[in-house]
Amino acid sequence: MKFRDLLCELNVNPLSYKGFEDKTVRGIADNSNDVKDGYIFIAIKGHQADGHDYIQNAIRKGVSLIIGEKEIGDLPVPYIKTDNSRKALGVISKKYYQNPSKDKIMIGITGTNGKTTTSYVLKHIVEQCGKTCAIIGTIQNTINGKTLPSGNSTPSVLMINQLLSVSTDDVVIMEVSSHGLTQCRVEGVEFDIGIFTNLYHEHLDYHRTMDEYFQAKLLLYNHLKKNGVAIINRDNEWGEKLAAILIERKIPVFSIGEDQDNDVQLLDFLATTSTIKAKENDTAFEVACPIPGIHNMYNTMMAYLTARHINISRPLVQQAILSFTGVDGRFEQYKSDHMPTVIVDYAHTPDAIFHCIASAKTYGAKRIIHVFGFRGNRDKTKRPQMVSISAKYSDIYILTLDDLNGIPENEMVKTLEDLHHKFGNQKGVIIPDRTVAIQRAMEFANDGDWVIITGKGHESYKQNFSLHTHSDKETVELLLEPSKVQEITN
Template sequence: MELWQLMKDIGFDNQVNKELDIQIKGITDISSNVREGYLFIAIRGGQVNGHDLIEQAVQLGACAVVGEEDRESETIPYIKVENSRKALGHIARHYYGNPSKQKVVIGITGTNGKTTTSYLVRHILEESGISCSLVGTIHNIINGEVVEAVNTTPNSLVLNELLLKSNDQVVIMEASSHGLAQFRLEGIEFDFCVFTNLTHDHLDYHGSIENYFQAKRSLFDKIKPGGKALVNTDDAWGEKLITLLQEKEVVTYSVGQSNRNDLRILDFVTVENPSLLVKEVQETVTINVPMVGIHNLYNSAMAYAVAKQLPIETEHIVQSILRFPGVEGRFEVLKQKNGSIVVIDYAHTADAIFYCLKAARDSGANRVVHLFGFRGNRDLTKREEMIKVTAEMSDGYILTMDDLNSLPMDEMVKTYKSLNTNYGNHKGEIIPDRTLAIKQAMEHSKPNDWIVITGKGHEKYEQDFKLPTTSDMETVKYINNEL
């Protein structure tokens, strides 16, 4: 493909037009991946500036470079654009033949529930005979093959490669706010975009809740003509979103308790046999959910709403939800020999923690013990609310280590002591070693106590602890064999 064909829809300096008839053999934004005849897109990253690696790319065989910084002279054509990340999205789309246009693509965004909702939708579709790829937090599934995920939302080049590789009829993508803000979804077109909710998170990156919302909202600018936005309007930000979309004449499908919704939630049952009663037009349906917690009832309602847009019978959707096996690291419930319950969940916001602890309470827990921590150098503004919620909802809690990143452990312990004193009503204790914290909670548990471990979910530990384990699940199983 010639360079001029890749540069459609991208603003650049017209003086290089005569140089755009170069044959391009490949494209990349990683200089070490450049081969003879490649186009190199220079991107400014958080730690590495691709513009500093242009010479390396040229030495490896790059025949042209796209970047956003001024360059005095280059031995090969250099095309300056306003935004390299956005340019990469459009270049990748043209190079791979716009693969998102050839499939049914579903994008799911929101603070909480993206992963569970996406897995629910995939489960329903696969059981209905509709093959389905998934791109998300835990891993990617393409043509039935599991591929490890580096980011929740890969960059636009990787996404287009995955879309082209996929032989599945439908592709589901989790759309993170970081991915949207960094234009990783640029050039991807969606048939359905889903909004689950929005609560306080990632404000260290976005700066304000409004900026965070605007990042999420930008997904809905990528809906194909004739596509649809599905929105949880019981969430205040969802209500705002659907108003903005309707003003722009985007086709919407609302889910919530108000009688204004397209799919109205009439009733919830959160204890013993969780279920929800929903109504669409004249059809009223009971959906039995094999997961506890009102948050999972909402996830099921959103998955049901998505499936209703496709040629799947209602009864089949309902039965598929009932057979859903759950998701790794999302409210995984493990019954212990002594009659206590351990829950492992990815919850890392005050809102998500609230619903986890409430689910334990609603399930009849005798005592609820919460074990969690904070990530070093990440969103300090949400910590106070997280401590307040857990102090109110649990009978006791243990503050322990999550990923420290570059923060020294003693500094995090000092932070824990301050938060515990000022906002935790002194109900918590601090055990820095995560594996020993889990062990203590399990050893001191009694029948019908619920130990809720949040923050890591499916993720591996990034530092070594006392016990020879690499995840919360491994730790719980290891301790079980000792008890």
């Protein structure tokens, strides 16, 4: 591809760069370390680093063109100043990779909770029905059956286009975060279906208000293809608000919910048997939910309705769901004879914690022991509500450390103590070492009790703890083998 093609996309007259416009573009980079001869480097000001500070590094590596937002003169290579580097990256990467989202079935999922579970249930349905499916999301990226590490729920728009350009998959499912939407990480990406799961208190350190958070989620529907549709959970006040806005915009809306006006009406949740009774086109049917929890029943039905919308028959969807085995770190259950049930879940919002505890009660937990903490340098406004919910609905709660993210450990422990005294009760204790907290919880618990460990799910620890394990899952698995624990602690 020639530079003239990309300059036109940026509304830059190629004749302004006469003698340069016919050169071949050999690649695009938003990290100066990735630059090679003939590349374009887009300088982006991030939260931790500013790409403009690395322009000289890009020049040393042979960059041919630089795009940025700052006034910079006297460079040995052409420089284009733009109002928004992130948007510019989306525009030129879409052109360079020949708009790879155009000819695929693209499904974007946004919402506070349930994005990952919904995407994996849907991926399973699609694959069980004979189609290939890519996934770009929180746990990992899977393209053409190969697994790649995932840094963010929504990667940069450059990486998205790179992944899509090599994908031969029939369907692509992408988790689209509010950060990704406001930071133009899906600029130029086109979706056939935009799924909205729910909206709850989260990320208010970034968005400031719930309405601002909602407006960020709403941006997904600016990226629908001409015949794109929305699939919405309307059993959520923000889902109702979203549906009304999209209907006014003449965007087709399909929904699930308890009201009979929904495309799939949820008639009943039989939690003890994990069965969903529903009605579609006046036909009643049942779906066996593969994962415990009312919240996961909603996730399953969102996946169901999406699968139906891409023309997979009801019997095939129902059959596919039966064989789904769950999602790594999402209400993941450990149960041994004469031992408590242990749940590892990614829940890190007040609503998600409530649903975890409520689900355990529904499934007959005698007592609930809840282990959780808070990440340093993250939304502080949700913390009091999280402690209040755990104090109210669990029988014992243990406050512990999560990722410190640069906050000194003693400062984070003081935060736990303040939250415990202000919003907790006598049922709570503080055990800073996360592995010891989990160990104590499992020691407190008896057969019939449930230990619920929330906050990290599939993620690895970022600091060292006493048991030298690397994740909540690994800690639980170790503690279920007492002889191994004794070896470590002796």
